[in-house]
Amino acid sequence: MQHGNGGKAPLMYILTLAESKQIIALKLCILVYYATRGKETPKELQLRAAIASIERNSLVVATTGFGKTHIMALLILLEKSTSNKIFITISPLKRLQVTQVETFLTKYQIPTISINHDTPKKKEFWRDRIHNGHKNSSQIGTARHLIVTAEQLFKSAEGHHSRFALLLRDHSFTHRIAHLNIDEIHFVHYAGMERFGIPPFRPSWGRLSELKMPTCPPHVQKTIEMLIGADYSLINHCVNRADIIYARHCVVGSFQTLENYLCFIRTPFPPNGTLHDQPRVLIFFDNSTLARIAAKFINQNAPPQFQGTNFACHYYSDMSSTYLDIVHQEFTEPDGPCRILCATSGESTGIDHPDVRITANVGVVEPTDDEQRKGRGGRDGLGALHLILYEPWVLDIKIEEFDNKNTTFSDDPNQPRTMLKKGSNKRERLSRSGLESILAPCVREYRAEYFCNRSSTRLDYNAWCCDGCAHAKPLCLQEHLPGPIWKDHSPGLKRKRDDLEGDDDDMDSEVDEVDDNDKDAPTDYSSKKRKGEHRKPLVEHLLRWRYAEHEQDPLHDVWPEHLIISDANIASLCSIHPINFKSPKDVVNANYGQQKFLR
Incomplete structure (x- = not known):
């Protein structure tokens, strides 16, 4: 036992307890020390x-x-x-x-x-x-x-x-x-x-x-x-961690301008570099379609020695359990090939990622959700950057628009500007606390106030506090990112809609329209969709094919049909525009779900 912590029992605290509770505290310390083979004692x-x-x-x-x-x-x-x-x-x-x-x-x-x-x-x-x-x-x-x-x-x-x-x-x-x-x-x-x-x-x-x-x-x-x-x-306990740096950044165009995600790839990459030269990055999306497209774009722009690998992966609940287990393992293992993970909220709650150096939110969320996502970074004690990405339209909304005293939730800091419904878009869903997080001079101070935290360490930080903070040394965001921040204002794709509003309900909407006269348009058309009237017969055909393949297998009684391809991934596959498929190999190798696990 020591008077300090340093991995030992907190003796000074234990001595302040009544005798009966001292016995319980010491017993707990011994039990944990024994169970963890001498590696830990309670704080x-x-x-x-x-x-x-x-x-x-x-x-x-x-x-x-x-x-x-x-x-x-x-x-x-x-x-x-x-x-x-x-x-x-x-x-x-x-x-x-x-x-x-x-x-x-x-x-x-x-x-x-x-x-x-x-x-x-x-x-x-x-x-x-x-x-x-x-x-x-x-x-x-x-x-x-x-x-x-x-x-x-x-x-x-x-x-x-x-x-x-x-x-x-x-x-x-x-x-x-x-x-x-x-x-x-x-x-x-x-x-x-x-x-x-x-x-x-x-x-x-x-x-x-x-x-x-x-x-x-x-x-x-x-x-x-x-x-x-x-x-x-x-x-x-204090919700702010001293080893976390907070930053906010307004993207160019919209979240569908995929070049905004190039800043997470180390550039230039060392000629003889290894996977460990690329920091682990966990990017949170509220739209699974965008998470998939962004992961594919990052893979296409990965260092040459890592192209064709799982350098970047997407992760959301509709994927097969086999795929999710493999991706989670490849991202959390020290030598795992996945260095950038584009995920939805399933990877934000309670999951231990030991060596994530950057966490990023693609969109403005309430501080409680943001706290969960931020907490995935720097869990090895070496610190991390937490970056909130937002679109230009966020700054067009005034905080006074949330002062609606006629609503039943006027005292809730997460209130939107109006009542919501299932189809409400992200502008309508923007919360007061989300906007305040973007406008606050000091993110650390705002979060302490939001959570009513009065801890003496609530404003402590190691090297940098946040961007725009008046009481700390200035933060240059570019110095904390592995790649250059995108600044080009000429997007390569012309879109029928500004953004992918909503969540996975948009899987069936036609998102992008390619301008054939645009010579600078990229060759990635993965977000272009098949027409709705053409999807139903294709889905039915694939379901019949899956059933026939399953019935012909001698072991069909011991493994289910969905291991060939799940219903969700059939729907996803049938929504992709035919321009993305030029050979059977394109279907098998396409990063659109669990197709890489087709039998």
Whole structure:
């Protein structure tokens, strides 16, 4: 033990506790030290949160990368290994579940299983791995920790209970529950409730209070109090990290001007350079189509020695699980070939990327979402740049346009200018807090104010604070990017629409129109779409082909049709304009989904 931290137990804090709590704190330190083979001991705030959670509900507010998973592990380790008690964590994303299961199994040696829509339905699996419901039966071999998606707790939209929801009606199972953790609890507010006229897209999160069993601004905290009640312990930690540099940049033209993404490729690249000369970059898109197109464009402009590889990849939930697993692994492994990842929000929540040097938002999002995305960078302690890209039209909107006292959400800092609907475009969806993030003189100071953070370290920074900051040395964005910032104002493609408004609903819209008289037009027409009336017969033809291929395989009983090509990727393939296909090889090699995994 040492008086400082330095990887040792926080002795000075422990000595301030009552004797009974000192014993618990020291026991937790020993348990973690043993479980991690001497590599880790709890931080002071982690101990405070764990001890507070033993006796009452607690809400932990901390920056991404702080170690909130560690707090969950402390509570599980404190329970005797011979106990039949189980711990449940509600988690928002399947990809996050995968990461969490691996962490609890390998780092803390805690038997953990994820439960979601893909979990096996066989009775034997549930009996042997989760809960043996026979009277006086042993629970040896079952998991001590269950990581569950919220949808598994309630009836489905079709009115059916999941197997886990049925298990919650079994008193022999509920009697075993020792503790319930809700990870990323801000999803209750952002995903589980109607917001500005738009229905909740994950309504199960809004129903968690029915069970009766991280980054958090005040208006979200009010929502959470509806769930856990007013009697709880609040453990609040600074949301700003000193090793993160904040910057904002207005792109040329629009986000569809693909040259704006060249700044993320190291240029010039060393003649004998290796993959490690290209910094890891994680770019977040709110439109999966644009993420795919941008990844292809970056690959086309990659250094010659890396062209034809997975130098840049796209990642979004409609892809096959095989593809997503491969891309995630190639981006997170130290020697993985993927150096630039164009992703949607699935890679922003709780996923550990050890060596990302740049995170970028393509678009203006609310600070809570931005905090999740920013937190993927610099998790190895070496710092990172967080860049917010925005289009010129953002500066045409005045902050006074949000002062609408006639709305029911006038006190919400994330309010838009008007009520929203499903088809609202990104101009209409722009929030007050998003615009304020762009206009604020100091991003770090604005975020501390938004999250009501009063920590003495909330404005600390290592070398640079942010662009436009008056109390720190000036930041030159170009010096922190591997490639030159695009400044040409003559886009090569003429577009029928200014932008891809909305999300994946735009997969079926005709986006680009090529001007044949434009000699400087690029040869990449991957975003040009097939006419709608031509798609349906092609989809039907491919579905019949897939069925026939599957039936002819001797092993068709043990693997599903979608492993040939999924329904989503058939739809994506049929939307691509024929000009992109000049040979069968173009179809197989096209980076339009999971086609590279065609059997």
